[in-house]
Structures are given as structure tokens and as C-alpha cells.
Amino acid sequence: MKITFIGLGIMGSRMAANLLKTGADLTVYNRSSEAMQALVAKGATAANSITDAVKNADIVFSMLATPEVVRNLFFGQKGALAAMQPEAIWADCTTVNPSFSKEAALEAQQYGIRFADTPVAGTKPQAQNAELVFFAGGDDATLATIAPYLDAMGAKTITLGTTGQGASFKMLVNIMLAQSMIIFSEAVILGEKMGIDKDFLLNTLPNLAVAAPFTKFKAEMVRQDDYEVQFPLEWMQKDLHLAALTAYEHQQPLYLANLAKELFASASKQGMSRLDFAAIHRYLETK
Incomplete structure (x- = not known):
């Protein structure tokens, strides 16, 4: 063909x-x-x-x-x-x-x-x-x-x-992906503030049952503060925006996903749009 x-x-x-x-x-x-x-x-x-x-x-x-x-x-x-x-x-x-x-x-x-x-x-x-x-x-x-x-x-x-169900499921995956990265970042940042070694946190947290598996791949980015793009942060913001539009169409509130959308929007405004979406960690470190 x-x-x-x-x-x-x-x-x-x-x-x-x-x-x-x-x-x-x-x-x-x-x-x-x-x-x-x-x-x-x-x-x-x-x-x-x-x-x-x-x-x-x-x-x-x-x-x-x-x-x-x-x-x-x-x-x-x-x-x-x-x-x-x-x-x-x-x-x-x-x-x-x-x-x-x-x-x-x-x-x-x-x-x-x-x-x-x-x-x-x-x-x-x-x-x-x-x-x-x-x-x-x-x-x-x-x-x-x-x-x-x-x-x-x-x-x-x-x-x-049927048509549209692939897009529907991808939307669910991405709102979980975005929020999981934020949760992981907040845990690492708080752990450091409490005096726990950053390397220990990055080596240990991703391997716990409560962690999203993909954080294993993002931990090294956080460790090196090097967010070479794999999935651009600006596209994560876009995907969260599309999720918000879809939720409106279905009259379903998205409390945490909308908060995540605004965090990614703020990070994008700070010049991180073309970095990997894991750069949300760098943004949260400044807060």
C-alpha cells in the first residue's frame, strides 16, 4: 500500500x-x-x-x-x-x-x-x-x-x-500524566525542604507503589536540571486546555486538571514552553 x-x-x-x-x-x-x-x-x-x-x-x-x-x-x-x-x-x-x-x-x-x-x-x-x-x-x-x-x-x-474514543482515552491519559508530574515534583521539593537528600528522593520515590511509573524517566531530568524536550511543555498545556473544553461540553468539573493547566500556563509564560513538560519541576522550585 x-x-x-x-x-x-x-x-x-x-x-x-x-x-x-x-x-x-x-x-x-x-x-x-x-x-x-x-x-x-x-x-x-x-x-x-x-x-x-x-x-x-x-x-x-x-x-x-x-x-x-x-x-x-x-x-x-x-x-x-x-x-x-x-x-x-x-x-x-x-x-x-x-x-x-x-x-x-x-x-x-x-x-x-x-x-x-x-x-x-x-x-x-x-x-x-x-x-x-x-x-x-x-x-x-x-x-x-x-x-x-x-x-x-x-x-x-x-x-x-467508535470514532472519538481514541481521542477521549488519550485525554484521560494526559490529564493524569500532567498531574502526576506535578505531584512528584511537589513531593521532591518538600522532601528537600525537610532536609532529605535530593538524590535519595529521586532514586527512591519513583520506585514506590504510589508513584507514576514514568517518573523514573523524568527523575534524571530533575537531577540534572536539564529538560531537553521529549514532550514539549506547551503541548501539555494545550492538552489540558482541550480537556477543559471537553469537560465543559459534558458539564463535568475538572478541579485539579484545571489547576494543573494554569500551572503549566504559568511555566510557559516564564519561558519554559519549548522545554520538556517535566520542567514544571523547575517552575515549582521557584514558588
């Missing part, structure tokens, strides 16, 4: 590289050409425009920054959907709000395109090592068709049912 990958940032570039390892017939498109050339050297074909990228594709994967970017690139008469072949598949890996995924499915349907929402759990190392977990929403036939390619990019796919 002819595969196209749209969006070659931290995650997308590595996901596309893993598709190439399987010998996939892969076309790539990205706003900046530098990311495309790195994949061309590995066997991909670079497209000059998004419409050229998708016009012959059987499956199009997208990994973009925000719902607004997805809308601008895919919707409307000049968008990617209008250029795709009827019955082709669009699998959107972007983290978006569920109502947007449902809107995207309806937009795709207008052009005879099959749609699946396939956001991922994992950051740069998991994308690099094909260890992502996909949360997939869509009909059985569509998900079965894209399954081999999800397997090439990830370690597991959790099928969640």
Missing part, C-alpha cells in the same frame, strides 16, 4: 522512520524541508505540497500540533481530504479533543474518506524505539487495515470503539 505521513516533528519523524524500516512505500510532507530530507535519505519520497503528498495514498497518517493545524491542512476544498482518493484512510495521530475527532470524521465522510483517530501514549524515546501505545477509534475494517502499520510504529494498540 502507498502510505503518506504528514507532520515530522519530534514524534512524527521517528514514527515515519519506523515505517520505512518495514519497507513501506512512504511519502512524507512537512512544513520545513529539513525533516523530510532526513527521511528521504532513508528511502522516503518528499512531496512538494500536502495535496501532492496525499493524492495517491491508500493510508495517510498525520501527527500535528493542534486541532487548528489539522483543520487548516485537511479541511475544505483546498485541504488534503479533497485531494485524497475515495475510500482511502486518514488516521490522525494528533492529540485533539474528542469533539474535534468526530468533526474530522464527518469532514472525511464528505469526501468518501475513511477515518480513524489514533493518538499515542509515549514521547520521543518510545517513538524512536517503536514502543508507542496507540489508542484507536474507528470501525473494525478501517482499524484492521491500518493495524500492521500501527504495529510497525508501536508496541501495542488499544481499540476503543
Whole structure:
């Protein structure tokens, strides 16, 4: 099958590289050409425009920054959907709000395109090592068709049912991720203030049953005060904003997730937006 990958940032570039390892017939498109050339050297074909990228594709994967970017690139008469072949598949890996995924499915349907929402759990190392977990929403036939390619990019796919359910579950994962990082940071900072050795805290707390497992990977960032980006802090703020919008749609209060959103917003305003989201620790140390 002819595969196209749209969006070659931290995650997308590595996901596309893993598709190439399987010998996939892969076309790539990205706003900046530098990311495309790195994949061309590995066997991909670079497209000059998004419409050229998708016009012959059987499956199009997208990994973009925000719902607004997805809308601008895919919707409307000049968008990617209008250029795709009827019955082709669009699998959107972007983290978006569920109502947007449902809107995207309806937009795709207008052009005879099959749609699946396939956001991922994992950051740069998991994308690099094909260890992502996909949360997939869509009909059985569509998900079965894209399954081999999800397997090439990830370690597991959790099928969640109808369109929008993948996006819904990813939202739950990310509000837990954001809050868990804050909880871990507060515990370490308080422990230091009480005179407990920082290295002891960073070595011990992540291994306790009460700790989120991912804190093992973030403890070294905290130790070195080096937050080289794996998952940008600004995108965590964006994901929490989308969760707040979704909660409003369902008339469900999100007390702690909204507090987390404001903490990440404040950290972003302090110049930490392009650091890893674990840099919330650095922000909290100043408070």
C-alpha cells in the first residue's frame, strides 16, 4: 500500500522512520524541508505540497500540533481530504479533543474518506524505539487495515470503539500524566525542604507503589536540571486546555486538571514552553 505521513516533528519523524524500516512505500510532507530530507535519505519520497503528498495514498497518517493545524491542512476544498482518493484512510495521530475527532470524521465522510483517530501514549524515546501505545477509534475494517502499520510504529494498540474514543482515552491519559508530574515534583521539593537528600528522593520515590511509573524517566531530568524536550511543555498545556473544553461540553468539573493547566500556563509564560513538560519541576522550585 502507498502510505503518506504528514507532520515530522519530534514524534512524527521517528514514527515515519519506523515505517520505512518495514519497507513501506512512504511519502512524507512537512512544513520545513529539513525533516523530510532526513527521511528521504532513508528511502522516503518528499512531496512538494500536502495535496501532492496525499493524492495517491491508500493510508495517510498525520501527527500535528493542534486541532487548528489539522483543520487548516485537511479541511475544505483546498485541504488534503479533497485531494485524497475515495475510500482511502486518514488516521490522525494528533492529540485533539474528542469533539474535534468526530468533526474530522464527518469532514472525511464528505469526501468518501475513511477515518480513524489514533493518538499515542509515549514521547520521543518510545517513538524512536517503536514502543508507542496507540489508542484507536474507528470501525473494525478501517482499524484492521491500518493495524500492521500501527504495529510497525508501536508496541501495542488499544481499540476503543467508535470514532472519538481514541481521542477521549488519550485525554484521560494526559490529564493524569500532567498531574502526576506535578505531584512528584511537589513531593521532591518538600522532601528537600525537610532536609532529605535530593538524590535519595529521586532514586527512591519513583520506585514506590504510589508513584507514576514514568517518573523514573523524568527523575534524571530533575537531577540534572536539564529538560531537553521529549514532550514539549506547551503541548501539555494545550492538552489540558482541550480537556477543559471537553469537560465543559459534558458539564463535568475538572478541579485539579484545571489547576494543573494554569500551572503549566504559568511555566510557559516564564519561558519554559519549548522545554520538556517535566520542567514544571523547575517552575515549582521557584514558588
